[in-house]
Amino acid sequence: MASLLGSYSLFFGLCCSFFIFFYSLKDFNVYNKLDKKILSFTFLQFFFVVVSFICLVLSFINSDFSNATVFNHSHTTKPLFYKVSGTWGNHEGSLLLWLLVLTLFILLFLIKSSKQPKKYIILTLLFQQIIIIGFFVFLLKTSNPFSHIFPVPKEGLGLNPILQDPALAIHPPILYLGYVGSSIIFSSALAATTLNYISKEWAKDIKNWVLISWIFLTLGILLGSIWAYYELGWGGFWFWDPVENVSLMPWLALTTLLHCILVLEKRLILTSWAVILSIATFTLSMSGTFLVRSGILNSVHTFANDPQRGLFILIFLFSLIFMSLFIFLFFHKVENKNTNPFFWLSKETSILINNWFMMYFLSVILIGTIYPIFLEVLSSEKISVGPPFYNKLIIPFLVPFLFAMMVGPKLKWIKSDLQNKFHLVLFLIISFFLSIFIVSKLDINFLNNTILFTASFYLFFGSLRDLIINKFKNLSQGIAHFGFSLLILSILLNSIFSTEVITNLKIGETFQSEKFKIKFEKVDYKNEQNFQAIIGKFEIENIDGNSLTLKPELRIYNQPNIVTSEADIKTNLYSDKFITMNMVQNQDYFNIRYQIKPYMIWIWISVLLISFGGLHSLFRKKI
Amino acid sequence: MYGRKVKFRIIFVLLFIITLALTVFLVLKSLEENVVYFQSPTELKVLPELQKKKIRVGGMVKNDSIFVNSYELTFVITDFKNEINVIYSGAIPNLFEEGKGVVAEGYLKDRNFFSATKILAKHDENYMPPEVKEALEEK
Numbered sequence: 001m002a003s004l005l006g007s008y009s010l011f012f013g014l015c016c017s018f019f020i021f022f023y024s025l026k027d028f029n030v031y032n033k034l035d036k037k038i039l040s041f042t043f044l045q046f047f048f049v050v051v052s053f054i055c056l057v058l059s060f061i062n063s064d065f066s067n068a069t070v071f072n073h074s075h076t077t078k079p080l081f082y083k084v085s086g087t088w089g090n091h092e093g094s095l096l097l098w099l100l101v102l103t104l105f106i107l108l109f110l111i112k113s114s115k116q117p118k119k120y121i122i123l124t125l126l127f128q129q130i131i132i133i134g135f136f137v138f139l140l141k142t143s144n145p146f147s148h149i150f151p152v153p154k155e156g157l158g159l160n161p162i163l164q165d166p167a168l169a170i171h172p173p174i175l176y177l178g179y180v181g182s183s184i185i186f187s188s189a190l191a192a193t194t195l196n197y198i199s200k201e202w203a204k205d206i207k208n209w210v211l212i213s214w215i216f217l218t219l220g221i222l223l224g225s226i227w228a229y230y231e232l233g234w235g236g237f238w239f240w241d242p243v244e245n246v247s248l249m250p251w252l253a254l255t256t257l258l259h260c261i262l263v264l265e266k267r268l269i270l271t272s273w274a275v276i277l278s279i280a281t282f283t284l285s286m287s288g289t290f291l292v293r294s295g296i297l298n299s300v301h302t303f304a305n306d307p308q309r310g311l312f313i314l315i316f317l318f319s320l321i322f323m324s325l326f327i328f329l330f331f332h333k334v335e336n337k338n339t340n341p342f343f344w345l346s347k348e349t350s351i352l353i354n355n356w357f358m359m360y361f362l363s364v365i366l367i368g369t370i371y372p373i374f375l376e377v378l379s380s381e382k383i384s385v386g387p388p389f390y391n392k393l394i395i396p397f398l399v400p401f402l403f404a405m406m407v408g409p410k411l412k413w414i415k416s417d418l419q420n421k422f423h424l425v426l427f428l429i430i431s432f433f434l435s436i437f438i439v440s441k442l443d444i445n446f447l448n449n450t451i452l453f454t455a456s457f458y459l460f461f462g463s464l465r466d467l468i469i470n471k472f473k474n475l476s477q478g479i480a481h482f483g484f485s486l487l488i489l490s491i492l493l494n495s496i497f498s499t500e501v502i503t504n505l506k507i508g509e510t511f512q513s514e515k516f517k518i519k520f521e522k523v524d525y526k527n528e529q530n531f532q533a534i535i536g537k538f539e540i541e542n543i544d545g546n547s548l549t550l551k552p553e554l555r556i557y558n559q560p561n562i563v564t565s566e567a568d569i570k571t572n573l574y575s576d577k578f579i580t581m582n583m584v585q586n587q588d589y590f591n592i593r594y595q596i597k598p599y600m601i602w603i604w605i606s607v608l609l610i611s612f613g614g615l616h617s618l619f620r621k622k623i
Numbered sequence: 624m625y626g627r628k629v630k631f632r633i634i635f636v637l638l639f640i641i642t643l644a645l646t647v648f649l650v651l652k653s654l655e656e657n658v659v660y661f662q663s664p665t666e667l668k669v670l671p672e673l674q675k676k677k678i679r680v681g682g683m684v685k686n687d688s689i690f691v692n693s694y695e696l697t698f699v700i701t702d703f704k705n706e707i708n709v710i711y712s713g714a715i716p717n718l719f720e721e722g723k724g725v726v727a728e729g730y731l732k733d734r735n736f737f738s739a740t741k742i743l744a745k746h747d748e749n750y751m752p753p754e755v756k757e758a759l760e761e762k
Contacts, residue, residue, distance in 0.1 A: 234714070360646055367650050372658075382661035384679060389657035393649060502713050504693050563717050582715045589691045591715040 003067045006055030007146040013048035013103070014136040016041050017129050024122045024129075034118055038125065039110055045132075046103040053087075053100050056145050060087050066152040069093060069145045075158035075559045077530040085169030086159045091309070092145035094172055098289070099135045101180040102128070109184050113205055120202075123191035124184070130323075131183055134316045142309050158559035161531065167227040175220030175247060179285040181213025182250060182278075185257070189278030190324055194331045198275065203265035206278075210261055211618045213281075214254045218611040221247050226604060230567045233580035235500065235595040237603060240387045245369045246288035249362055253281040256358040258614075259351045266413055267348060272332060273355070279324045286317050291369075346415055350408030357401040364393045395452065402455040402488065406462040409477060423465065431457035444496060456492055459485040476620060480613025486606035490599045497598040504589040511592070517541045518594055531557040536581045536590065550579045576600035659728060664705040673731055680707060680737055681726040689721055700725060700737075711739040 019041045027035040056069070060083045065071045073090040074083055087093045106128040113121060139145065163169075185206060192202045224247065229237045238244060257277040264274050290313040368385040375381055407424070435453030439446055463482040467475075501518070503511045511518040519539040526533040534554040541547045553566040563583065570577040575598040582591040661679045662670075680700055688699035695712040698721075709727050719725060719742060729739035 233717075356642065360642070363646060364650060367654070371654060382679075383658045384661065385654070386657065386659055389653055392657065393653050504691055504696070506693075509693070565717055580714070582717060582719075584691045584696065584715060585689055585720050586687075587689065587691045589693070591691075591696075593714045 002055040002058045002062070002064065003146040003148065006052040006059070007144065009048045009052040009055065010136065010140060010144075010146070013045050013052065013099075014133065014140065016045035016048065017133050017136065020045070020125065020129055024126055028119065028122055032118075034110075034114070034121060038122070042103070042107050042110055042125070046107045049096075049100050049103045052146075053096055056093060056096060057084060057087050059146075060084060063156060065154070065156050066149055067145075068147040068149050071149055071153055071156050073159050074156040075530065076155060077559065078159060078164070079529055081166075081169065082159060082164045085163075088172045088176075089159055089163045089169075092139070092143045094176070095135065095139050095143060096145050097173060097176055098180060099132065099139060101176055102132050102135060102183060105180060105184050106132070106187075109188070109209075112208075116201070116205055117195070117197065119195055120188070120191050120197050123194055124188040127187035127190050128183060131187070131320070134320075138309075138312050138316065142312050155559070158530075158557070160560065161555065161557040161562045161564045162231060164557075165227060165231055167223050168231070171220060171223040171227060174216055174223060178213045178215075178217025178220050178254075179250065179288065181209055181216060182254065182281040182285045184209045185213065185278045186282035186324070189275050190327050193275050193327055196331070196333055198264075198271045198332075200265055200268055203261050203274075207258075207261050207265060208618060210254065210258050211614050214251075214258055215611045215614040215618070217247070217251050217254060218607060218614070221251060222604065222607045222611070225607075229600075230569060231564070233565050233567050233582075233593065235498075235567075235578050235580075235593065235597060237600075240368070240385075240390045242369045242372075243292055245365050246284075246291050249365055249369070250281055250284040250288060252358050252362045252365070253277055253284055256355050256362075257281055259354055263348045263351050269348065270352070272328075272334060275328055275332060279321075279328065283317065283321055283324075286313070286320070290314060290317060345411060347408065347411045347413050350404055350411055353404050354401070354408060357397060357404070360397060361394055364390065398488070399451055399455045402459045402485075405481065405484070406459045409463075409466060409474070409481060424462075427458055427461045427465075428454070431455075431461060442496065449496070452492060456485065456489045460489050476613045476617030478613075479616060480610050483606045483609030483613060486602060486609065490602035490606060493599050494597055494603065498595065500593070500595045502591070502593045504584065505592050506588050506590070515543050518592065520590070520592070528555075530559065531555040534583075538579055538581075538592075538594075540577070540579075540594070548577060550577065552579045552581045554581065554583060571601055573601060574598060661726075663702045664700055664707045665702055667707060667731065667737075668705045668734065670734075673733065675730070677728065677730060677740075679726055679728045679743075680709070681724070682706075684719070684721050684723060684725050686721045700727060707737050708735055709737045709739050711742060713739075713741065716742060 020038060023035055023037045023041065027038065056067075058064075059067045059070050060074055061080065063070065063074055063076045063083070065074075069090060069092045073093075074086050078086065088097045106125060109124065109128075110121065113124075188202070188206055188209070189198075192198050192206075221244075224244070225237045228239070228244075229235070257274065260270055260274045260277055263270050290310060368389050372383050372385060375383055410424075431454045432450075434457055435450045438453060439449045442449075459481075463478065463485045467478040467482045499515075501511065501513060503518075505511060505518070505520045507520055507523060509520055511520075517540070519541070521537040521539055524535045524537070526535060532555070534556070536552050536554075538550045538552070539547060540550060548570060550568040550570065552568040555564050555566060556562075557564070565580050565582055567578055567580045569579075575596055578593075578595040578597055580593045582593075584591055659677050659679050661681060664680065664682055667680065682700040682702040685699035685701045685706060688697075690697050695710060696715065697708065697710050699706050699708055701707075709729075710732075711727065711729075726743040727737065727739040728741040728743065729737060732738050
């Protein structure tokens with residue numbers, strides 16, 4: 001029943017698009033206020049998608065296995081929370097969620113931007129509708145979430161247990177809010193280009209959307225990263241895996257756009273650049289969904305899926321890119337009237353430099369992610385590009401980037417002198433000696449690490465001072481930049497001071513190292529709703545006499561039959577103690593991994609700070 | 624001779640081209656050094672010479688081949704035509720099981736022994752490395 005309703009509702013939603021097109025085109029040249037019908041149909045479309053989404057959620061909650069999506073991804077013994085989150089834990093459901101957010105955002109856009117020129121609103125709506133229609137057709141044709149199975153199976157196949165986790169339950173919606181938010185930026189940038197309306201007013205209007213998508217994308221990536229940290233049991237938070245990279249690329253483009261929009265809003269320069277970035281951000285978000293969902297990527301996060309679907313998204317993606325490039329090349333007029341003076345030492349130059357670096361990072365990640373795909377198609381050779389590639393290409397350029405980030409915000413628009421030269425030099429000297437102090441105690445490459453540490457500390461002190469002294473000037477930027485410096489610093493310290501022990505132990509055995517002793521005391525068994533847990537008990541004794549009990553867990557899920565390991569992590573402000581255990585098939589040994597990860601929590605805190613900076617900027621004017 | 628604006632444009636374009644060239648050069652050079660090739664046990668058998676570079680071997684874990692002691696783990700990767708012995712000490716992923724797909728990253732010792740530095744797991748129990756799938760379908 002719910003499936004039928006959901007299916008029809010989707011179809012009606014698609015029909016709304018045609019009404020919207022019709023009324024929009026009719027209303028386009030009329031000098032009047034926006035036709036109320038357009039708003040009504042947009043709302044109706046949103047309503048239909050909501051109904052359809054609720055139907056799918058209900059099918060999941062009721063374990064209605066006549067629905068193929070539910071059958072493939074759910075099970076009666078699954079806890080309610082994961083039944084609901086299972087709705088978007090699969091291809092069909094996640095696309096429906098995309099569509100839901102697409103229709104929601106265009107509705108919000110119509111409401112929020114009602115003071116903008118009418119033609120611009122209508123065109124934005126039309127471009128957005130092209131995307132929406134594309135997704136409707138994609139859903140209905142290739143991946144209908146409501147397809148029927150007969151005879152009705154008694155039991156579902158279950159959700160991949162690795163996805164049965166609170167962080168990953170909310171990760172897709174948050175990430176999608178970010179991804180899809182960029183669709184509004186895309187549509188409105190195209191609309192503004194067509195109408196030659198790239199102006200300060202446009203920048204003001206679109207800045208909020210950039211901020212919203214940016215905040216959600218940041219949080220989405222953070223959640224994914226935290227999940228990977230404790231669920232995959234590798235003890236890292238970023239693996240330069242293709243699936244992770246495709247979420248980082250739109251983030252980089254969006255961050256660049258955010259800075260670029262600021263310049264545009266103040267000075268009306270870099271207009272072409274802003275349009276290109278808007279197009280790039282959305283294209284990257286779409287390709288992200290495409291690459292993850294099509295199974296093309298050779299990734300550790302690979303889920304078995306259907307490559308046929310990829311073709312549709314690929315064709316759709318290319319049509320969108322061609323359309324936007326066409327509009328950009330034929331409609332975009334470079335403003336020759338621009339006689340604004342331009343000086344090297346100014347805020348806009350420093351933002352431009354920042355943009356260049358971001359684009360460099362973006363291209364490195366892009367090449368590293370898609371080069372293996374191309375090579376495989378061209379020469380059928382299979383390769384993978386690992387962390388060394390990214391580390392080697394990104395880290396050296398991080399140093400000038402950090403320095404530019406330190407100096408940039410201190411400059412003024414148009415023309416500026418360096419003020420507070422005294423502080424700049426003082427901080428540099430302090431950072432330098434602090435770095436030497438830290439690095440000289442360790443057995444690592446002296447020169448490289450000193451430079452890297454100096455740059456990080458420099459930005460850290462600089463942004464901290466900005467945060468404290470320029471309290472009322474630009475707090476959002478201060479928070480975000482301080483967050484970023486904290487992030488770099490924590491990652492650096494974390495990667496240098498982490499220690500790790502991997503060993504195989506039988507119950508009762510003890511592992512002895514120079515600094516600590518790991519005693520594997522016992523295992524307990526426990527039955528839960530849809531899994532059996534094996535809980536290990538480990539006693540870790542440090543050389544200074546401190547001891548600590550850790551209880552990592554193995555979960556043997558019954559449907560599907562998969563073992564997952566739950567790390568036990570003891571977190572404090574200074575370090576994380578992290579342990580995972582794994583069974584080795586048919587053997588008495590357990591594979592134990594114990595790690596000490598310093599300042600881990602600061603990585604999460606700093607990313608939260610960064611997104612809080614965005615949030616503050618979003619609400620600043622209204623308070 | 625030229626206006627300030629033109630001069631500025633030229634500098635800008637030049638800078639842009641130089642950065643672009645530098646980027647391309649760096650990326651290509653780094654790719655060459657850091658790429659890890661994926662090979663099946665059969666492909667390893669027909670290699671003209673042993674490579675010193677890091678590679679990835681993928682296939683299925685042979686039944687009854689996992690053996691473990693306190694510091695290392697040995698098993699056999701097979702693509703149902705050829706197989707290779709793997710020695711590994713390190714963390715073992717959850718989905719590492721006999722009869723399931725596996726990808727090991729590391730160095731070849733000789734034609735029959737592979738010393739792995741990392742074992743990669745997939746998140747999905749139905750996942751099988753594409754190469755193994757192909758090999759299975761050929762059978």
